[in-house]
Amino acid sequence: MSERRYSFVYQSNGQAEDAMFRDLDSILAELDLDTRTRQAFRLVVSEAFTNALEHGNGFDPAKSVYVDIRVNDRELRADIEDEGERPVNLDFSLAQPESESEGGRGLALMRYHADSVTSGIGKRGGTRVSFGLALKGARSRAIESIE
Amino acid sequence: MEITSNQNGNVTVLALEGRLDYTSGNELKEKVNSEFEAGNIRVHLNLAAVDFINSSGVGTLVSLMKNARTRQGRLTLSNLAAYVSEIFEVTQLSHIFEIYPTEEAALASYESSPSRAAVR
Numbered sequence: 001m002s003e004r005r006y007s008f009v010y011q012s013n014g015q016a017e018d019a020m021f022r023d024l025d026s027i028l029a030e031l032d033l034d035t036r037t038r039q040a041f042r043l044v045v046s047e048a049f050t051n052a053l054e055h056g057n058g059f060d061p062a063k064s065v066y067v068d069i070r071v072n073d074r075e076l077r078a079d080i081e082d083e084g085e086r087p088v089n090l091d092f093s094l095a096q097p098e099s100e101s102e103g104g105r106g107l108a109l110m111r112y113h114a115d116s117v118t119s120g121i122g123k124r125g126g127t128r129v130s131f132g133l134a135l136k137g138a139r140s141r142a143i144e145s146i147e
Numbered sequence: 148m149e150i151t152s153n154q155n156g157n158v159t160v161l162a163l164e165g166r167l168d169y170t171s172g173n174e175l176k177e178k179v180n181s182e183f184e185a186g187n188i189r190v191h192l193n194l195a196a197v198d199f200i201n202s203s204g205v206g207t208l209v210s211l212m213k214n215a216r217t218r219q220g221r222l223t224l225s226n227l228a229a230y231v232s233e234i235f236e237v238t239q240l241s242h243i244f245e246i247y248p249t250e251e252a253a254l255a256s257y258e259s260s261p262s263r264a265a266v267r
Contacts, residue, residue: 017170039199039230046201050169102209105238106202112237 003072010049010065012057012082020049020067027069031076034136040113041076041133045069047106048080048129056082056127066124075115077132081122090119090129149196150178158189158257160250164196167204179211179222188220189257193250195226200234212244221245223253 008023010016024045028038049065057063063083070077090107110117114131122128148171149164159182165171179190190211208224215222225247227235235241247253 014170017168021166042199043201043234046168046199050201050203054169100209100213100243102206102213103202105205109202109234109237 003070006069006071008067010067011061012053012059012063012065013061014059016053016065017046017049020045020065023067024069027071031071037076037133037135041078044110044114044117044131044133045078045080047110048078048131051106051129052080052082052084052127056084058084066122073135075132075134077130079128079130081124081128082126083124084126090127148174150175152178155191155254156257157187158191158254159187160191160193160254162193162196166199167194167197167207168199168201169203172204172207176207176210180214183214183218183220188215188218190215190220191223191225191250191253191257193226194224194228194231197228197231200231202238205234205238205240208244209240221257223247223256225250225253 006023006027008020010019021042024042028041031038033041045067049067052065053059057065065083066079066081068079068081110129110131113133115134117129117131119127119129148166151162151164153160153162161175161178163175167175179192182188182190192208208222212222223245226249227246232241235244235246245253245256247256
């Protein structure tokens with residue numbers, strides 16, 4: 001089976017989020033996904049991306065966020081990597097912060113929506129978050145046209 | 148995100164459209180906090196056209212709810228799409244917000260309890 005791979009780099013600034021969603025949505029538009037899978041993947045990418053921008057790179061425009069997305073007919077996978085100085089081991093438990101806390105929910109949301117999620121040291125020394133979502137019987141129209 | 152504002156009696160109604168994420172959350176915080184500072188401490192957010200929310204967007208709403216409470220005001224939400232409602236359930240926040248099925252129901256609550264604090 002063939003796999004498609006998409007790679008993007010984003011400067012850590014106020015336009016990064018919009019740019020990431022434009023690129024992500026253009027990829028997802030090519031795929032024949034059910035709504036729930038599409039929403040879940042968007043959410044998990046968004047959570048990892050925001051963490052990379054804010055906590056990894058501190059919105060330093062000299063640092064970039066690297067997004068690598070792979071699609072085959074079984075799953076969607078993504079690696080999101082920052083250029084932070086200290087890679088962080090992330091706790092993906094489903095525990096929620098204190099109810100009126102304004103932060104601390106992103107990792108639990110990632111864990112809830114992804115089928116697998118891990119973190120480690122990225123190629124550039126920062127934090128890398130990797131996750132996958134199984135495709136429930138959906139196939140890429142683009143992959144079908146290749147086979 | 149697009150934010151459309153109108154005044155319904157002494158309630159400021161903001162209709163949100165698009166994504167509620169880190170960037171747009173900051174825009175919303177600025178908008179609502181400026182309403183609070185202008186003395187408009189009763190704010191209703193209609194989320195019917197919000198098609199995406201992440202933990203940053205949720206954090207924005209928590210911040211605004213707390214700010215409303217500090218000012219003895221109210222912040223209400225309505226018209227949550229199923230996806231958005233699920234995010235609230237997963238993050239265990241459904242119980243700390245005043246969430247109404249429709250804008251009309253939310254506005255009616257202001258008539259019956261105009262000075263109720265924004266926390267249960």
